[in-house]
Every structure is written in C-alpha cells, then in structure tokens.
Amino acid sequence: MHKQVLALVLTGLAVTACGGSPSGSSGSEAGASKLRVGVLFPGNLSDDGFMESSYGGYQRLEKAGQVELAKIEQVPAADYQQALSTLAAKSDLVVAFGGQTDAVLRQVAPTFPKVKFVEVGGPSDAVPLANLAYYDPKQADGGLLAGAYAALTSKSGKVAFVGGLELPAIVNTANEFAKGAKLAKDDIEVLAPQYVGDFNDVAKAKQAGQALVSGGADVFGQQLNLGRQGLVQAAGEGSGSVISGPLVKECGSETGVIGYAKTDTGAALEYAVKAALDGSWKAEQKAFGVASGLGASDLVLCGASPEVTAKLDEIKKQLASGAITTP
16 A cells, blocks of 8 residues: 655644545546545544544555545644645545534634535534534443443442543533433432543543542543543552543453443544445434444443342433443
C-alpha cells in the first residue's frame, strides 16, 4: 500500500495519505474510482481511549484497501477549520472525531456542499445539516451499564464517576452512570462527578480519584484516556476498583480494573464509509448504542459473580429492546 506524508508548508499540518493515487493528485486526475475519505483525529492516536478506539476503525479500513484514506491527527482547536478544509478539498467523505470539533464543523460543511461530513461523538441533540450527519457512539449506554456494575459490586455503598472535559456528551455519560447505579441498587450513594479538565492528565485524574476515595467511593466509572492511569492508582490506594474502557483488554491484565465499558467508535467510521459506498448515506442522527445491534457498545465483566452477571444481562436486554433508553 502506497503511503506518503505531506508537509503542508502554508498550514503546518501533516496529512497522512493511504491509497492508490499520488497524494498530490486528485482522484479524477489519477483515474481512481475509490471513495476518498478524510479523517480528523484531534487527539493522540495512542491515547488508550476515544481516539485510539476511533483509529482502530481507520486501520481496519486501511487493511481492507477499498477506499483512499487520508488523516490529520493531534490538531489544536485553533487549527480545526484549516484541518477540516484541507481534508474536504481532497475528499468525498470527511469524518471528524470528538464533540470538540462541532462548532467549526458546522461552519466548514456548508462551504463544501458536495462533500459528505460526519461528526462522531458530537451533541446527541444536534440538528444535522444538508451534508453533515451526526453519529452518536452512545457512550451513555456504557455509562449506565458501568453505573449498574459499580453499584452491584461496591462494598462501601458509594460509587463515583470521573470525566475529562466537561463536554455535553461526557456530562450525559456521568448522568447515566448515576441512573444505572440507582437502577441496580436504589440505596446506593452516587457522589458528585468530577471533571478534571483533561482526558490525559494522570496527576489530575489521580487527585480527583483520591478526593472521591476520601469521600467513601470504592468503585469508579470514568470517561478518560491516559488519565485513567491516575484514577486506577487512586482507587488502588483505597482498595477500590475501576470500570475501564472504551478499549477492551484481557481481563486480569490491568490491576484494579473489574471490567470494560466498550465503545468501538471506529465502527462509526466504517459505517459511514459503507453507507457512502452503497448510496445509503444520509444526513441524520445515528445511534451506535446497545439497541443498534451493531456490537459497538457493550459491558465486559471480569470476575463478576453469577448474580451480578445475570442482573447486568437483564439490563442489557432492556437497553436492546428499548425498555430502558439513554439520551
């Protein structure tokens, strides 16, 4: 597979292109029939969280070799517009990961009316534009399931949630964590969620975790990336445990982790590409939660008792059927 890294002198942005045609020529110039897909990853592709999960979908598409791919990664907020415009100028489909890109994406999309845009992880109540779709990974489903699991395994009767940035989607997941905890055990105490202002700051996450441990919490839900390491450290100091995710790892490979709230955000990229290829793409709000049946959302338990497993299986069934819903 041909790969080139283009250093764009005027923008300072690095675009990695993977495909059959030279990255300096358009698809029409090269006579290529492949769909051209540009992907914006604002964060670190090795963040052990949202961006790494998203990149997994990119890698699967890269391996399949059916489309021409280009990506820009680790982009500061001030450069979102330039990065999105750069990708759109040479793409048929542009996918941006993370709700932090929303305001800029809504400005850029109308200026490229022939390009399809998708935002993964944006506001679940956002109104799609003519060429802009919103794909919701439904991290709230994982939050609800994690809250139920935390309540069912807590010995202190107190559980808590730690998030990175206080974005609407993160706050929604924290709210659903509390809802799930009460659903599983109505006398559980859910401490006020903590937002540390950064998904990757280990020290801040540890500090937040220590404060919650001091408050009596012993099982934690979270929406962090590399910062999760700090929360695990804090929980361990208090003989507590953490429900990790969105990446699922082998049970027992991480001390203090009792399960994983799976959110395969990369599946949303694959879905967008498939829809663009088969002509079914629509500017819509599309959910990828448990009820979607796409397998992108789940809760993986590590060492749970049969009773806890049965209770959580029942809640999953209710989510799948729509008897329980998350925003």
